[in-house]
Amino acid sequence: MASPSNNPPLLEVKNLRVEFPTRRGTLLAVDDVSFDIAPGEVLGVVGESGAGKSLTGNAIIGLLEPPGRIAGGEIRLEGRRIDNLPYEEMRKVRGARIGAIFQDPLTSLNPLYSIGRQLIETIQTHLPLSAAEARTRALDLLKEVGIPGAETRIDHYPHQFSGGMRQRVVIALALCAGPRLIVADEPTTALDVSIQAQIIALLKRLCREHGTAVMLVTHDMGVIAETADRVAVMYAGRIAEVGPVRDVVKHAKHPYTKGLMGSIPSLGVRTERLTQIDGAMPRLTEIPKGCAFNPRCTERGARCLVERPDLMAAGTSRAACWLHDRGGVGAPILKETVDA
Amino acid sequence: MPDGSTGQFVRISGLKRYFDVSAPWLVRMIESRPRQIVQAVDGIDIEIAKGETFSLVGESGCGKSTVARLVVGLYPPTAGTIEFDGNDMAGRHSRADMAALRRRMQMIFQDPYASLNPRWRVFDIIAEPIRAFGLSTDKADLQKRVEDLLRQVKLTPADGRKFPHEFSGGQRQRVSIARALASQPEFLVCDEPTSALDVSVQAQILNLMVDLQRRFGLTYLFISHNLAVVYHISTRVGVMYLGRLVEVAPTETLFTRPKHPYTRMLLDTIPDLDMTGRQRAPVGGEVPSPINPPSGCTFHPRCPFANDRCKAERPMPIAIEGGTVACHAIEEGRLPVEERTYVANS
Numbered sequence: 001m002a003s004p005s006n007n008p009p010l011l012e013v014k015n016l017r018v019e020f021p022t023r024r025g026t027l028l029a030v031d032d033v034s035f036d037i038a039p040g041e042v043l044g045v046v047g048e049s050g051a052g053k054s055l056t057g058n059a060i061i062g063l064l065e066p067p068g069r070i071a072g073g074e075i076r077l078e079g080r081r082i083d084n085l086p087y088e089e090m091r092k093v094r095g096a097r098i099g100a101i102f103q104d105p106l107t108s109l110n111p112l113y114s115i116g117r118q119l120i121e122t123i124q125t126h127l128p129l130s131a132a133e134a135r136t137r138a139l140d141l142l143k144e145v146g147i148p149g150a151e152t153r154i155d156h157y158p159h160q161f162s163g164g165m166r167q168r169v170v171i172a173l174a175l176c177a178g179p180r181l182i183v184a185d186e187p188t189t190a191l192d193v194s195i196q197a198q199i200i201a202l203l204k205r206l207c208r209e210h211g212t213a214v215m216l217v218t219h220d221m222g223v224i225a226e227t228a229d230r231v232a233v234m235y236a237g238r239i240a241e242v243g244p245v246r247d248v249v250k251h252a253k254h255p256y257t258k259g260l261m262g263s264i265p266s267l268g269v270r271t272e273r274l275t276q277i278d279g280a281m282p283r284l285t286e287i288p289k290g291c292a293f294n295p296r297c298t299e300r301g302a303r304c305l306v307e308r309p310d311l312m313a314a315g316t317s318r319a320a321c322w323l324h325d326r327g328g329v330g331a332p333i334l335k336e337t338v339d340a
Numbered sequence: 341m342p343d344g345s346t347g348q349f350v351r352i353s354g355l356k357r358y359f360d361v362s363a364p365w366l367v368r369m370i371e372s373r374p375r376q377i378v379q380a381v382d383g384i385d386i387e388i389a390k391g392e393t394f395s396l397v398g399e400s401g402c403g404k405s406t407v408a409r410l411v412v413g414l415y416p417p418t419a420g421t422i423e424f425d426g427n428d429m430a431g432r433h434s435r436a437d438m439a440a441l442r443r444r445m446q447m448i449f450q451d452p453y454a455s456l457n458p459r460w461r462v463f464d465i466i467a468e469p470i471r472a473f474g475l476s477t478d479k480a481d482l483q484k485r486v487e488d489l490l491r492q493v494k495l496t497p498a499d500g501r502k503f504p505h506e507f508s509g510g511q512r513q514r515v516s517i518a519r520a521l522a523s524q525p526e527f528l529v530c531d532e533p534t535s536a537l538d539v540s541v542q543a544q545i546l547n548l549m550v551d552l553q554r555r556f557g558l559t560y561l562f563i564s565h566n567l568a569v570v571y572h573i574s575t576r577v578g579v580m581y582l583g584r585l586v587e588v589a590p591t592e593t594l595f596t597r598p599k600h601p602y603t604r605m606l607l608d609t610i611p612d613l614d615m616t617g618r619q620r621a622p623v624g625g626e627v628p629s630p631i632n633p634p635s636g637c638t639f640h641p642r643c644p645f646a647n648d649r650c651k652a653e654r655p656m657p658i659a660i661e662g663g664t665v666a667c668h669a670i671e672e673g674r675l676p677v678e679e680r681t682y683v684a685n686s
Contacts, residue, residue, distance in 0.1 A: 048538035049509075162626050192399040193565065195626065197609040219538060222611025263543030265572040267595065267610065273550065274543040274572065280508050 044228030099174030243317025301329025452512035463500035589663030
């Protein structure tokens with residue numbers, strides 16, 4: 001949408017809706033989410049637990065867990081629609097065109113096979129290589145992700161690696177077929193800070209060298225600030241704000257983003273109290289009318305209670321907030337009258 | 341009980357805790373394998389003054405949670421002493437004396453999902469310490485106390501009738517805090533109380549902890565791996581590496597003039613949210629196994645300033661700028677102490 005037509009985006013997500021049918025009605029977990037990722041770009045997706053960020057990632061790689069399902073919208077990779085592909089077709093896209101990295105490196109690896117065997121199997125599934133060629137490629141990948149002594153380590157089993165090394169193996173697996181897009185879901189959350197820095201540096205270098213685009217899903221704003229080019233902030237299944245990472249971090253436009261940035265303890269100013277957003281994110285069954293953030297918002301007006309804002313231009317970013325509409329938020333409301 | 345002469349509220353000296361993780365005896369005999377001992381905590385000294393927040397930071401496996409558990413008595417120490425308000429916790433005490441001491445210290449755990457009994461109502465969870473220590477015999481008084489506690493942690497008295505699963509993570513952590521406060525303690529040991537929570541909820545809980553500290557004059561031992569949180573909440577900070585304290589310093593000093601190479605490395609890895617353009621230097625290597633820790637200074641395999649002495653001789657803590665640091669390079673003046681700007685100039 002925002003990108004010029006002569007440079008088509010690598011990934012295009014339009015009006016994506018993910019829903020969960022339950023006995024008590026259908027829950028809309030991802031509600032009308034649209035964004036795109038340019039080739040070589042790192043898009044950060046940030047939000048608190050339950051905001052729908054992982055579901056968006058899973059919908060893209062076609063791994064939504066039933067009964068969750070895509071209820072509307074479309075996902076296009078290199079212009080080709082991938083959200084309605086049959087399972088076997090999608091399997092070929094996943095791995096070959098899209099790589100995936102998950103939070104827990106131990107559960108993404110098979111404990112019974114050596115990492116070499118897992119790498120070679122993945123390579124041979126997607127590329128027409130002989131066993132010997134595949135092994136050479138596996139070795140190259142292991143060296144590229146910085147595993148010392150790759151020649152001996154290739155025959156080791158996942159339990160013989162530390163957490164950081166395992167995550168490197170998982171990254172190597174994701175890179176096997178030279179994908180155009182990597183969906184990384186909380187890739188550093190399970191790791192220690194010093195290892196986290198190593199993994200982030202590695203991801204950044206690989207993207208630069210291969211021109212791979214990354215969708216980086218995380219709750220850690222620090223990781224996003226260091227890695228991403230653009231960031232999308234999600235709240236209650238929708239995108240609250242999207243823009244260049246520097247602008248979102250430094251000059252947040254949406255009140256939720258402002259609150260979120262303020263609540264992160266920073267090494268900058270040592271304040272007595274952190275900024276806090278009162279209350280909690282609503283459950284999917286209790287999403288309020290109008291703007292989903294309105295009960296916790298300090299800047300809301302009468303319009304926020306009835307009308308749902310869509311993403312609109314706000315400086316260099318786009319924010320889903322009436323503050324940035326010509327009409328404004330409407331008449332101010334007193335807190336007491338609403339809480340009652 | 342003799343009163344402590346230093347006036348320190350909590351004094352930990354020479355504390356050690358080893359865990360035996362050997363294979364079973366028969367397997368050891370058949371395969372002639374040696375015993376394996378994890379030196380989780382290997383001789384640390386900490387003094388905490390009344391009303392301050394002392395934080396322990398370090399990576400996973402450095403022994404910081406073990407220290408927390410040793411302090412509240414969940415593990416007996418292998419060696420060393422823990423003195424609480426002048427009383428040696430390992431000394432001979434009558435049951436009643438011990439209970440009176442125990443009442444004054446409480447613990448908050450990391451996982452608010454696992455630390456609350458799912459079959460108990462929140463009212464009973466919070467009332468349990470009051471009942472156990474016999475602080476209230478009267479039903480109406482108990483009711484009133486629990487309701488007050490719920491209000492103090494910003495929940496409502498009506499929440500007492502609910503079960504833990506009806507709450508979100510942040511609310512559950514509030515219940516844990518209310519339970520910890522129920523016995524009117526003076527000293528709270530908090531083991532990663534916010535690391536399972538989202539940042540906006542973490543801010544709420546940290547603010548609550550600061551408010552409660554001011555209100556009741558609490559002393560905190562705060563365990564965390566998150567340096568930004570530690571910077572925000574602590575009076576003094578201790579940095580742990582492989583079961584040893586490598587540096588202790590007042591918070592401002594630690595973050596502006598870090599001394600130990602490991603502290604500097606840890607500070608370098610904090611994500612730069614202020615976009616100061618500071619280069620985050622990823623350090624090589626990982627924390628070695630505490631079963632066979634490196635000789636001498638345990639940090640020497642990852643340390644850019646290590647020499648032969650570091651490989652052979654364990655550095656002892658030396659006093660410097662209101663804190664202590666255990667490093668040969670600092671002691672010999674090989675490594676200059678310099679101003680560092682992790683703190684953005686705003």
